[in-house]
Amino acid sequence: MTTATHNTHDTTTERVLFMAFELSENTWKLGFTTGHGQKPRERTVAARHQARLLQEIAQAKRRFGLPETAPVVSCYEAGREGFWLHRFLQAQGITNQVVDSSAIEVNRRKRRAKSDGLDVRKLLSMLMRYEQGERDVWRVVHVPSVEAEDERHLHRDLETLKQERASTTTRIKGLLSSQGIRLTNLHKFPAQLDALRLWDGSEMPSGLRRRLLRVWAHHQFLSEQIAALEAERRALLHSSEDASIEQVRQLMHLKGIGINGAWLLVMEFFGWRALKNRREVGGLAGLTPTPYQSGESAREQGITKSGNRHVRWMTTELAWSWIRYQPESALSCWFRERFGSGGKRLRRIGIVAVARKLLIALWRFLNTGVLPEGAELKAA
Numbered sequence: 001m002t003t004a005t006h007n008t009h010d011t012t013t014e015r016v017l018f019m020a021f022e023l024s025e026n027t028w029k030l031g032f033t034t035g036h037g038q039k040p041r042e043r044t045v046a047a048r049h050q051a052r053l054l055q056e057i058a059q060a061k062r063r064f065g066l067p068e069t070a071p072v073v074s075c076y077e078a079g080r081e082g083f084w085l086h087r088f089l090q091a092q093g094i095t096n097q098v099v100d101s102s103a104i105e106v107n108r109r110k111r112r113a114k115s116d117g118l119d120v121r122k123l124l125s126m127l128m129r130y131e132q133g134e135r136d137v138w139r140v141v142h143v144p145s146v147e148a149e150d151e152r153h154l155h156r157d158l159e160t161l162k163q164e165r166a167s168t169t170t171r172i173k174g175l176l177s178s179q180g181i182r183l184t185n186l187h188k189f190p191a192q193l194d195a196l197r198l199w200d201g202s203e204m205p206s207g208l209r210r211r212l213l214r215v216w217a218h219h220q221f222l223s224e225q226i227a228a229l230e231a232e233r234r235a236l237l238h239s240s241e242d243a244s245i246e247q248v249r250q251l252m253h254l255k256g257i258g259i260n261g262a263w264l265l266v267m268e269f270f271g272w273r274a275l276k277n278r279r280e281v282g283g284l285a286g287l288t289p290t291p292y293q294s295g296e297s298a299r300e301q302g303i304t305k306s307g308n309r310h311v312r313w314m315t316t317e318l319a320w321s322w323i324r325y326q327p328e329s330a331l332s333c334w335f336r337e338r339f340g341s342g343g344k345r346l347r348r349i350g351i352v353a354v355a356r357k358l359l360i361a362l363w364r365f366l367n368t369g370v371l372p373e374g375a376e377l378k379a380a
Contacts, residue, residue, distance in 0.1 A: 014070065014071065015034055015064075015066055015070060016034065016070065016071050016072070016073055016131070017032060017033075017034060017057070017060060017061055017064065017066055017070055017071070017072045017073070018032065018033050018034065018035075018072075018073050018074070018124055018127050018128055018131070019031065019032050019057065019060070019072055019073070019074040019075075019094075019124075020074065020075055020076070020120050020121075020123035020124045020127055021074065021075070021076035021077075021085075021120070021123075022076075022077075022116045022119045022120040022123070023047070023076055023077070023079060023080075023081050023085075024047065024116070025047060025080075026046070026047055027044050027045065027046060027047055028044070028045050028046075028047050028053075029042065029043075029044055029116040029117065029119075029120045030042065030043045030044070030045060030053075030056055030120070031120035031121060031123065031124045032056075032057075032060035032063075032064070032124075033064075033124050033128075034064045034066070035128065036125075036128060038064075040120070040121055040124055041060055041063055041064075042117060042120065042121075043056050043060075050088060054092065057072060057094075071093075071095065072093075072094045072095070073094070073095045073096075073097075073127065073131055074089055074094055074095070074096045074097070074127075075096065075097040075098070075099055075123055075126075075127045075130075076096075076098065076099065076123075077098075077099050077100075077101040077104070077123075078098050078099065078100060078101060078141045079101065083098065083143050083144070083149065086098050086143050087143075087146075097127070097130065097140050098140065098141040098143055099123070099126075099138050099139070099140060099141065100138065100139040100140070100141055100306075102306065103138040103139035103306075104122070104123075104126065104138055105126075105137075105138075126138055139306075142273065144272050145272065148267075148271065148272035151244065151267045151271070152267055152268065154229060154232065154233060154267075155233075155260075155263050155264050155267055155268075156310070157229060158226065158229045158230070158233070159310075161222050161225050161226050161229070162226060164222055165219060165222040165223060165226065168215050168216075168218050168219040168222065169186060169219065171215050172186060172189070172212060172215050172216065172219070173186075175208065175211065175212060175215075176196070176212075179198050179199065179204070179208070180198060180199030181196055181197075181198070181199075186216075186219075189212075189216055190213065190216060193209060193212065193213075233259065233263065234259075237249065237259065237263075243271070244266050244267065244271035244272075247262075247266045247270055247271060247366055248262045248263050248266045249262075250365070250366060251265065251266065251362060251365075251366070252378075253377050253378055254326075254362075254365075254371075254372075254375060254376075254377060254378070255325045255326055255375070255376050255377065255378050256318065256321040256322045256324065256325035256326050257318060257321070257322075260314075261314055261317070261318045261321075264310060264311070264314045265311060265314060265315070265359075265362065268308055268310050268311050269284070269285070269308060269311050270362075270363060270366055275363060278360045278363070281359055281360050281363050282356050282359065282360065283304070283306075283307065284307045284308065284311075285307040285308055285311045285312050285315060285356070285359055286303060286304050286305045286306045286307030286308070286309070286312050287303050287304075287307070287312060287315070287352065287355060287356040287359065288303060288304050288356070289301075289302070289303060289304075290302060290303065290304050303352060311359075312355075315355040315356075315358060315359045316351060316352065316355045318355070318358060319351045319352075319354040319355040319358050320351060322354065322358055323335055323351075323354065326372075326374070326375055326376060328374050328376070329372060329373065329374035329375045329376075330372070330373035330374045331354060331357055331358060331361065331372065331373070331374075332374075333374070334354075334357075335350055335351070335353075335354050338350060339351075358372075361373075361375075
């Protein structure tokens with residue numbers, strides 16, 4: 001006779017308080033529960049009020065009959081609050097997950113009702129599923145260290161300033177074009193103003209002239225800031241002994257890779273992420289394919305674009321540079337054989353594939369020192 005087995009719940013297991021945040025500029029919505037089927041306790045507190053947050057956690061433990069030492073597991077969506085809240089919660093002994101908001105599942109069959117209360121209850125439900133082992137329920141953001149996060153500011157600020165300077169250039173050319181004037185470059189712009197004439201040969205109006213000079217002054221101010229940041233970066237490259245700077249130097253030894261590409265890839269990606277395999281490299285950059293297959297229907301939807309946008313953009317630019325400056329490499333030969341005879345659209349598709357393969361090759365180069373196949377180093 002076979003004895004039936006019964007699943008028994010271990011009553012000695014310590015109960016956990018689950019907490020979810022719905023963050024906004026002025027207020028935070030908090031949700032607390034101890035498990036599925038338990039009506040959540042919802043509270044609203046002033047944003048960034050740390051003492052009040054700890055009080056609400058303590059009150060929730062008393063409300064659910066938990067001891068003061070009961071563990072707390074929390075989550076919130078990545079956004080403008082950044083990672084300081086995550087670090088604060090960890091300092092209080094709370095296990096926290098920062099969630100990619102684009103990875104949260106939604107109902108696609110009907111209009112989706114949305115409110116802070118609904119959102120916080122959804123986060124609570126998914127947090128419990130995640131903690132019970134359902135790891136694919138969402139994507140968790142890998143939180144960098146304070147030092148790694150700080151290293152990003154230089155190149156991101158530089159990128160922002162260059163974009164703002166480009167907008168001033170476009171504004172100047174647009175203002176001139178509206179009067180029938182076209183300039184190929186702005187290297188001697190203030191000196192050219194006196195000689196410029198409108199479409200009918202008349203002098204430039206004083207109001208337009210003053211506006212152009214103000215925009216040009218902003219352009220020059222941005223150029224000075226860009227020059228200062230580039231000088232600071234060069235100084236770090238020559239003098240710093242940090243491991244991340246050494247990786248930048250290593251990448252710059254390859255033809256086709258300069259300081260902009262090497263610096264961004266290391267500070268955003270290689271310098272602080274412990275990447276395990278090529279799939280992680282491609283996935284975290286958002287360069288992996290997205291197949292769609294249902295029955296006899298199968299098609300490719302393009303890359304996921306779910307990773308670091310800075311890395312994805314820079315790697316695509318480096319892919320074009322690699323084809324030009326490393327023409328005898330295996331990757332360049334593969335691109336020419338596979339996409340070289342195609343049109344512009346096919347080449348744009350092909351360069352994304354090159355970008356993914358190049359990113360993986362650079363990761364291996366940094367980890368093992370093995371050159372990408374057929375690649376050449378710069379002259380000493």
